[in-house]
Amino acid sequence: MSNLLGLTVKPVTSISPEDEARVAAWIDTPEYKEKNFARQALVVNPAHACQPLGAELAAHGFEGTLPFVHGAQGCASYYRSTLNRHFREPAPAVSDAMTEDGAVFGGQNNLHEGLENALALYKPKMLAVFTSCMPEVIGDDLTAFIKNARAKSIVPPELPIPFANTPSFAGSHVSGWDLMLLSILTTLTEGKKVEGRCTGKVNFIGGFDPNTGNAREYKRILEAFGAPYTFLSDISDVFDSPNDGTYRLYPAGTPLAEAADSVNGKATLSVAPYASSKTMAWVKENYAGTHAAIPMPVGIQKTDAFLLKLAELTGKPVPESLKAERGRAVDAMTDAQQYLHGKKFAVYGDPDQVAGWVSFLLEMGATPWHVLVSKGSKKLEKELVALLESSPYGKGGKVYVNRDLWHLRSLLVTDPVDAVIGDTHGKFAARDAKVPLFRWGFPIFDRVHRHRVPFVGYQGAINMVTELANKFLDLVDDTSDDRHFEMMR
Secondary structure, three states: OEOOOOOEOOOOOOOOHHHHHHHHHHOOOHHHHHHHHHOOOOOOOOOOOOHHHHHHHHHHOEOOEEEEEEOOHHHHHHHHHHHHHHHOOOOOOEEOOOOHHHHHHOOHHHHHHHHHHHHHHHOOOEEEEEEOHHHHHHOOOHHHHHHHHHHOOOOOOOOOOOEEOOOOOOOOHHHHHHHHHHHHHHHHOOOOOOOOOOOOOEEEEOOOOOOHHHHHHHHHHHHHOOOOEEEEOOOOOOOOOOOOOOOOOOOOOEOHHHHHHHHHOOEEEEOOOOOOHHHHHHHHHHOOOEEEEOOOOOHHHHHHHHHHHHHHHHOOOOOHHHHHHHHHHHHHHHHHHHHHOOOEEEEEOOHHHHHHHHHHHHHOOOEEEEEEEOOOOHHHHHHHHHHHHOOHHHOOOEEEEOOOHHHHHHHHHHOOOOEEEEOHHHHHHHHHHOOOEEEOOOOOOOOOOHHHOOOOHHHHHHHHHHHHHHHHHHHHHHHOOHHHHOOOO
């Protein structure tokens, strides 16, 4: 066989339907699972995104801030489109569009021209610069490039330009978020610390959490305490702004003046120990007041700890309204316990969120059977194992750190569970295993408004137990015979 140029073309190997069926059956076997878990140099469908995406989300959470990608235009399009599809809202960001020339000669000219154009067109109050792979591979020096831009008066001296090195080939969206937040706080608070001054505010860090409902729930709880606070990287009104006929390039975010003054706060609290590890280490060395990093408040126990820590940091008692919410959450969980007790779950996602979901499932008498994190540490693995061992319902559950969704598929088809919890990308594995997928986490592309429904706090516990229990009731409804259909409860 030849093509139009007369060159011989090797025919594509055809696969018979019998061979297709044989392979399809083989990948569901324990034999294939063993081979799958033995692979070392290949990742298939990772359960994480890249560092620059996390950096962009952190930047969006601040007033008048324009995320600026130092790298290829296609990279910037990926970050923007992923946030776009998850929130179904605009994610404005710019790129200096590095090409092959930049790869050879360096990207300083691209950066300087991009900064100049971004300032002229979009007039941001802050430019948050972060890198993609290309400038990291060739070794671009952002410190020098931005210093040179100021020397050439390309950018005004008063314009804050935090920057972070966020290569996509290292870390994940979680570490990228952390690095960008650290750079923003380092930049904004420089020279702002005043000895003996205290704003009386609690600085709150929610971590990489693309759930505007969670952000609103955190703020509602903080406001219930009646204590002033500064929410560091507040995306609630950025990606959940009203559609009132007016487009706003910068709809909201943490005011820059408040972020700058956060260095003089009364306390700093993070509910994302894994998504803010570098930031909190720096805060402890540079911020006034007391500091704490506690687990994400998912479920009753973790929310209790969150409220008690707030009471300690603010010096105020837990509000009666929140105590009443706790009672309602416990009541809801008690009413639904029979539908979740003994159910096996596979859970995957970001470290802070996975730890929260595991804790909640154990409270419901369910078993987190497969617990998978695509990017995690030995510390995380020990924490998750300890969490499982702390409850009789965790017996038999296993933790898989630095594994991907193809590993998850092997687990689901060889060691079945009743349901899966995670983001959209797990739908294929869940479908192959013929079990429901509860879409929590990031990204969620194939459902609407998931990011508006909180899963933190007591209200979040009610939301989760409602969704889980009703889905299992739906399954019973769908499979019950005529005699029991109406009586099913």
